[in-house]
Amino acid sequence: MFAGFENTYSKFNDFSTSTMKSEPGRRTVDASGTGDCCDGCAALVIAAGTAAAVFRKSRRSIGRDSTGSGFAVLAAFAVIGTLKAPPLQIPKSPTFVPSPRVAAPLIVLVAAVVTLTAQRAAAPPADGHALYERACGSCHNGDDPRAPLREALAGRSPQAILDALTSGSMRYQGLTLSGAERRAIAQYLTGRTVRGSVTGATAGRCVKPPMFTEPSASPQWNGWGADVRNTHFQPGPQAGLDADRVPRLHLKWAFGFPDTTSAWAQPTVAGGRLFVGSQNGMVYSLDPTSGCIAWAFEAHGGVRTSVSIGPIGPGVARAGRRYAAYFADQKGYAYAVDAATGRLLWSHKVEEHPLVRLTGSPTLHAGRLYVPTSSYEEGGKPPGYACCTFRGSIVALDATSGDVVWKVYTIPDRPTLWRTYADGTEVGGPAGGAIWSAPTIDVKRGAVYAAAGNSYSGPAQPTTDAIVAFDLKTGSMRWAHQLTPGDLFGCVPGEINCGERPGPDFDFGAAPALAALPDGRDLIVAGQKSGVAYGLDPEHKGAQVWRYRAGGGSGLGGIQWGVAVDRTHAYFPVVELYAPEPGGLHAVDLATGRRAWLAPPAPPVCGKPTRACSSAQFSAITVIPGVVFSPSNDGAVRAYSTTSGAVIWSFDTNREFTTINRVKAKGGSMNGPAPVVAGGMLYIGSGYGAFGLRPGNVLLAFGLD
Numbered sequence: 001m002f003a004g005f006e007n008t009y010s011k012f013n014d015f016s017t018s019t020m021k022s023e024p025g026r027r028t029v030d031a032s033g034t035g036d037c038c039d040g041c042a043a044l045v046i047a048a049g050t051a052a053a054v055f056r057k058s059r060r061s062i063g064r065d066s067t068g069s070g071f072a073v074l075a076a077f078a079v080i081g082t083l084k085a086p087p088l089q090i091p092k093s094p095t096f097v098p099s100p101r102v103a104a105p106l107i108v109l110v111a112a113v114v115t116l117t118a119q120r121a122a123a124p125p126a127d128g129h130a131l132y133e134r135a136c137g138s139c140h141n142g143d144d145p146r147a148p149l150r151e152a153l154a155g156r157s158p159q160a161i162l163d164a165l166t167s168g169s170m171r172y173q174g175l176t177l178s179g180a181e182r183r184a185i186a187q188y189l190t191g192r193t194v195r196g197s198v199t200g201a202t203a204g205r206c207v208k209p210p211m212f213t214e215p216s217a218s219p220q221w222n223g224w225g226a227d228v229r230n231t232h233f234q235p236g237p238q239a240g241l242d243a244d245r246v247p248r249l250h251l252k253w254a255f256g257f258p259d260t261t262s263a264w265a266q267p268t269v270a271g272g273r274l275f276v277g278s279q280n281g282m283v284y285s286l287d288p289t290s291g292c293i294a295w296a297f298e299a300h301g302g303v304r305t306s307v308s309i310g311p312i313g314p315g316v317a318r319a320g321r322r323y324a325a326y327f328a329d330q331k332g333y334a335y336a337v338d339a340a341t342g343r344l345l346w347s348h349k350v351e352e353h354p355l356v357r358l359t360g361s362p363t364l365h366a367g368r369l370y371v372p373t374s375s376y377e378e379g380g381k382p383p384g385y386a387c388c389t390f391r392g393s394i395v396a397l398d399a400t401s402g403d404v405v406w407k408v409y410t411i412p413d414r415p416t417l418w419r420t421y422a423d424g425t426e427v428g429g430p431a432g433g434a435i436w437s438a439p440t441i442d443v444k445r446g447a448v449y450a451a452a453g454n455s456y457s458g459p460a461q462p463t464t465d466a467i468v469a470f471d472l473k474t475g476s477m478r479w480a481h482q483l484t485p486g487d488l489f490g491c492v493p494g495e496i497n498c499g500e501r502p503g504p505d506f507d508f509g510a511a512p513a514l515a516a517l518p519d520g521r522d523l524i525v526a527g528q529k530s531g532v533a534y535g536l537d538p539e540h541k542g543a544q545v546w547r548y549r550a551g552g553g554s555g556l557g558g559i560q561w562g563v564a565v566d567r568t569h570a571y572f573p574v575v576e577l578y579a580p581e582p583g584g585l586h587a588v589d590l591a592t593g594r595r596a597w598l599a600p601p602a603p604p605v606c607g608k609p610t611r612a613c614s615s616a617q618f619s620a621i622t623v624i625p626g627v628v629f630s631p632s633n634d635g636a637v638r639a640y641s642t643t644s645g646a647v648i649w650s651f652d653t654n655r656e657f658t659t660i661n662r663v664k665a666k667g668g669s670m671n672g673p674a675p676v677v678a679g680g681m682l683y684i685g686s687g688y689g690a691f692g693l694r695p696g697n698v699l700l701a702f703g704l705d
């Protein structure tokens with residue numbers, strides 16, 4: 001069904017082996033010195049021009065597909081098969097090719113956003129018409145009887161349209177759009193203007209932004225795991241908090257993400273700044289003490305990854321060094337921007353598969369950025385789509401240039417075509433092994449570990465639902481330890497490339513942690529959606545040292561987003577959304593895997609227990625000496641004593657907050673990032689709109705007096 005596919009499955013997959021450099025010339029607007037910026041205001045930078053770059057690229061590749069015609073229109077499968085979302089529209093071509101018809105207004109739109117932010121102009125012209133026709137019209141103009149007609153949508157509030165596109169039944173359609181595009185469509189449909197700026201950066205700018213300083217000079221939490229071993233352990237001097245002081249934490253400031261329903265990115269604190277991504281594609285650099293905005297950058301798509309800070313150009317003397325902020329988006333791009341100013345240094349699309357998304361945070365180490373890839377091919381693909389062709393990978397980029405050093409797949413074999421049905425539907429495999437979490441660096445062994453997800457289609461692979469080790473230098477696979485074999489989830493059961501029944505969906509959302517035992521040995525600690533946690537030996541190809549069952553497991557069960565380890569324990573937060581009770585927080589002896597304590601799930605603070613209001617502990621967790629912090633689906637973030645498991649502090653985020661950037665914001669379910677602790681402060685986002693959980697859009701900062 002793909003244009004230009006010509007029955008050669010391997011040819012089809014050629015696109016995913018190359019890494020494209022995005023076009024230079026993205027527009028960067030430095031708004032310092034505009035009327036809205038106060039004296040001494042450094043850069044408020046909105047870098048845009050993405051549409052222009054995509055457009056230019058599309059002109060070259062247009063021959064591969066008929067422009068703008070033929071989008072595949074179809075139903076999406078939600079992640080666990082029980083939630084049904086309507087269809088996602090994607091271009092037929094493996095390369096995203098917007099038609100010139102669409103791209104031109106996009107340029108206007110993006111330019112308008114720049115103007116808005118830089119000069120306090122009126123709202124962007126709602127040229128949502130072309131966007132609507134491209135992304136929505138095929139269903140909402142009457143061709144899909146289940147879809148409300150455009151006239152019916154016009155009766156809704158613009159906010160209701162935005163909510164449908166970020167958390168409701170249209171969220172897969174919405175994910176393929178930027179925040180500005182979503183807003184333009186909502187305004188076009190309703191004829192009403194959404195108040196406030198789509199960037200969330202017109203109010204709350206720093207009068208005098210803090211200087212970006214040498215990161216090692218001040219407390220930091222840099223990147224996903226606090227360190228490249230992904231321990232989520234913050235040492236005492238960096239944390240600036242301990243068990244005695246944690247109960248005195250109170251709210252210092254709140255920051256609102258506009259037009260979003262999930263606060264889904266983990267902040268980074270480094271160089272005297274805080275960095276955080278957002279669902280509408282804005283990445284912010286804030287003052288960690290006050291929350292005011294130093295700069296804002298607009299990516300192509302939503303930014304769910306954490307930000308890593310590192311020097312630009314190796315070997316430059318410390319005094320003259322400049323630093324970059326690295327991150328990735330839901331459209332397949334990795335970025336480096338100047339950490340001080342937000343100016344774009346480079347951006348690369350690391351994977352050309354049409355359904356790629358970058359959810360796992362890239363890990364920065366020794367001048368290289370290790371970017372993990374995942375996709376919508378499991379949940380969010382159109383029916384009739386030639387499933388399945390996506391293979392998870394790590395792409396190692398040179399941090400200075402963005403060039404590819406190596407790219408390696410979790411599944412070595414390319415997918416092949418198994419059958420073409422009479423209606424043209426093609427099925428094949430193998431596929432899957434997406435990497436949803438940050439890669440883990442083992443400096444001593446020169447290895448990088450990744451937690452690979454389930455297979456999407458057969459034949460079942462020995463490297464899926466596995467911890468996989470790659471050579472840091474060359475990317476070659478050293479070993480894989482599979483923890484659940486035969487987990488085919490994403491294809492249609494009964495079809496030739498699939499099993500008779502769907503697999504259990506026991507993949508990994510949590511990065512493996514490389515723990516250091518008191519006796520000097522290292523241990524890989526992995527927590528799986530199966531509800532089982534493992535201690536694996538990095539010296540012996542990941543051989544099992546211990547195994548601990550923390551829960552029954554399911555697609556929305558077991559251990560989802562993260563584990564933490566300190567010097568004595570490993571900690572596992574457990575979900576079990578389908579069980580009568582969530583799974584609580586488990587502390588396990590690091591050396592033996594035996595339980596040290598179990599903190600049962602707390603009664604939910606959001607009200608009567610329901611699926612949306614349960615104390616399931618989805619989010620990644622953080623440990624400092626004496627205290628583990630765990631956010632919960634009930635909207636509370638709790639601090640537990642590492643010795644007893646007793647709750648020593650909690651904060652209920654289920655309310656509206658007055659935000660520094662004057663964006664209306666509230667808390668809700670917490671699902672994803674861990675709390676970040678640095679310099680006596682704690683930062684956590686609240687709100688998660690997908691899976692029927694409770695939306696929210698706030699970043700909260702806590703401190704002592």
Ligand code: HEC
Pocket residue numbers: 073074075086087088089132135136137138139140144146147148153160161164165168169170173174185
């Ligand atoms: C492939 C078909 C398809 C496309 C494309 C599509 N929709 Fe829908 N949409 C539907 C269907 C079917 C429903 C009704 C099902 C439902 O509400 O779950 C729906 C419902 C909605 C609703 C009501 C949701 C609610 O919660 O009541 C809104 C708003 C909406 N669509 C907006 C959009 C916008 C805006 C776009 C383009 C960005 C879009 N849709 C693209 C098929 C589509």
